[in-house]
Amino acid sequence: MxxxxxxxIEETMETQVVFTIPIFGGIPVSSSxxxxxxxxxxxxxxxxxxxxxxxxxxxxxxVIIEAFVSFLRNFCRDQVGEKGMRYFPYLSTVLIYLGFxxxxxxxGFIPPTKDLNVTAALALMSIILIEVxxxxxxxxxxxxxxxxxxxxxxxxxxxxxxxxxxxxLCMRLFGNILAATIIMxxxxxxxxxxxxxxxxxxxxxxxxxxxxxxxVFLTSLYIEEAIDVEE
Amino acid sequence: MSVAIGAAIAVxxxxxxxxxxxxxTGKAVEAIARQPEAKKxxxxxxxxxxxxxxxxxxxxxIVALLILFFL
Numbered sequence: 001m002x003x004x005x006x007x008x009i010e011e012t013m014e015t016q017v018v019f020t021i022p023i024f025g026g027i028p029v030s031s032s033x034x035x036x037x038x039x040x041x042x043x044x045x046x047x048x049x050x051x052x053x054x055x056x057x058x059x060x061x062x063v064i065i066e067a068f069v070s071f072l073r074n075f076c077r078d079q080v081g082e083k084g085m086r087y088f089p090y091l092s093t094v095l096i097y098l099g100f101x102x103x104x105x106x107x108g109f110i111p112p113t114k115d116l117n118v119t120a121a122l123a124l125m126s127i128i129l130i131e132v133x134x135x136x137x138x139x140x141x142x143x144x145x146x147x148x149x150x151x152x153x154x155x156x157x158x159x160x161x162x163x164x165x166x167x168x169l170c171m172r173l174f175g176n177i178l179a180a181t182i183i184m185x186x187x188x189x190x191x192x193x194x195x196x197x198x199x200x201x202x203x204x205x206x207x208x209x210x211x212x213x214x215x216v217f218l219t220s221l222y223i224e225e226a227i228d229v230e231e
Numbered sequence: 232m233s234v235a236i237g238a239a240i241a242v243x244x245x246x247x248x249x250x251x252x253x254x255x256t257g258k259a260v261e262a263i264a265r266q267p268e269a270k271k272x273x274x275x276x277x278x279x280x281x282x283x284x285x286x287x288x289x290x291x292x293i294v295a296l297l298i299l300f301f302l
Contacts, residue, residue, distance in 0.1 A: 013296070078275075218282065
């Protein structure tokens, strides 16, 4: 029993290398990259299918996609405000990608967000975008000055936050998805019938979507804070 | 053996997160009962608070896994 559980945990912990590109002494391509390619292909295909033949009077297909896009726009407008809608494409892209990648465990693929490298890259993209948004909105001088707000004594904490924010964004997503995958693997190792289906509803669908939401929510919250100019 | 005990202690961080999220959710339910029209705002701040509170539990889990596999 214990050996079975240990094997299940060890299997989920390691990152699988699918194949190696035979240049520069071999570049290993891990499964998260391959699954990301699959997600990209699916999203691109869906975008092409849904945005072909757009009409002024929408048909059924177009109504669905219009409802979806306006849902995303409203969600972002609520978080970042009218000024921040410039960052809507990035936020919605990350939301769609994370939604797909957290749900892809249902189809038997390994979720790419279970790989620490993927979440670290996403968190780095987010923190760079946040700081650039701050610089654009306030100017370099205003951006530097914003570190001393609200009181000068907490400047070190504000500087530390540049490092802490992406770290916690990255670890939160990675830890949640990893924990969910480990628990599912352990369940499958002990009771292979029926019980995993029930838990999969929570761990794969609910938790995955909540984490995608939380990642984008926090990113947009930080952006909103960064572009908030005091008069 | 001592490695496993260390990992178990690290995972105890989950207690704090559990209590914190429980209190936050209870307060949110109270707030919604008092002011049902503010449901949307309450829900989004609840999710934010839960996400931040939960982070400590996640750190504990990651530390436990690091202890188990790299010590």
